[in-house]
Amino acid sequence: MSRAVRLEGLAVDYGRTSRRAAVPVLDRTDLEFPAGSFTALLGPSGCGKSTLLGAVAGFVRPAAGRVAVGGTQVCGPGPDRGMVFQQYALFPWRTARGNVEFALKRFGLPRTERRRRALAALAEVGLADGVERYPAQLSGGMQQRVALARALAAEPDVLLLDEPFGALDALTRTRMQELLRRLWQRTGTTVLFVTHDIDEALALAERVVVLGGTPGRVLGDHAVPEGPADPALRARIAGHLGTG
Ligand SMILES: Nc1ncnc2c1ncn2[C@@H]1O[C@H](COP(=O)(O)OP(=O)(O)O)[C@@H](O)[C@H]1O
Numbered sequence: 001m002s003r004a005v006r007l008e009g010l011a012v013d014y015g016r017t018s019r020r021a022a023v024p025v026l027d028r029t030d031l032e033f034p035a036g037s038f039t040a041l042l043g044p045s046g047c048g049k050s051t052l053l054g055a056v057a058g059f060v061r062p063a064a065g066r067v068a069v070g071g072t073q074v075c076g077p078g079p080d081r082g083m084v085f086q087q088y089a090l091f092p093w094r095t096a097r098g099n100v101e102f103a104l105k106r107f108g109l110p111r112t113e114r115r116r117r118a119l120a121a122l123a124e125v126g127l128a129d130g131v132e133r134y135p136a137q138l139s140g141g142m143q144q145r146v147a148l149a150r151a152l153a154a155e156p157d158v159l160l161l162d163e164p165f166g167a168l169d170a171l172t173r174t175r176m177q178e179l180l181r182r183l184w185q186r187t188g189t190t191v192l193f194v195t196h197d198i199d200e201a202l203a204l205a206e207r208v209v210v211l212g213g214t215p216g217r218v219l220g221d222h223a224v225p226e227g228p229a230d231p232a233l234r235a236r237i238a239g240h241l242g243t244g
């Protein structure tokens with residue numbers, strides 16, 4: 001399944017204490033991500049991309065407004081939203097299969113179903129031969145495949161990725177981008193992909209939302225046409241980023 005994500009006047013502050021006023025990190029933001037869409041959230045470091053994604057994941061509490069997934073308000077993390085981080089965050093003492101199975105435990109699935117799903121997800125990301133290996137026996141790209149399988153095995157409606165390929169070498173990164181596009185086309189999951197790399201955003205997404213400023217806000221919102229890269233579109237987006 002896939003479901004739409006809506007940000008309705010979403011604002012986030014950090015650091016409110018009894019002595020200090022809150023620091024606004026994300027300005028009131030309205031955005032709609034239709035069910036099954038693939039959007040890149042592009043912006044410089046510190047503009048609130050991870051904060052926005054965290055609010056959708058339910059790790060970050062809004063100061064104002066709300067996030068709704070499939071019309072239901074987000075109140076915390078849930079199995080309908082899968083997350084992939086740049087740091088793979090795998091347990092070193094569990095195998096690839098063990099890591100994916102462990103993540104499924106909290107959903108109350110029986111053991112045989114956890115195993116079935118873990119093996120299917122690992123096969124889907126091209127790791128059928130590596131399921132019994134430990135993270136230390138896997139390359140960075142393979143570890144990120146495990147992290148992707150872990151998110152997919154829960155069969156989420158929404159896939160949230162926070163600069164997931166930032167630590168990978170260029171060739172591995174391109175392969176992972178192709179894998180992600182294939183997975184999205186097959187599952188129809190709604191994808192929100194955070195990156196600070198304009199070319200990665202354009203290579204992957206159907207739509208690029210540019211964030212920037214302090215506090216962060218939407219500076220641009222562009223549909224990316226299918227087909228060869230459009231230099232004029234790239235220049236417009238670079239203009240928003242101030243890197244044109
Ligand atoms: N837990 C936190 N407490 C206080 N400030 C934070 C916290 N997390 C992030 N920030 C600040 O909020 C701003 C946005 O951070 P973040 O969402 O991580 O940006 P991005 O992902 O775009 O680099 C930054 O200025 C950062 O320093």
Ligand SMILES: [Mg+2]
Pocket residue numbers: 049050051162
């Ligand atoms: Mg970030």
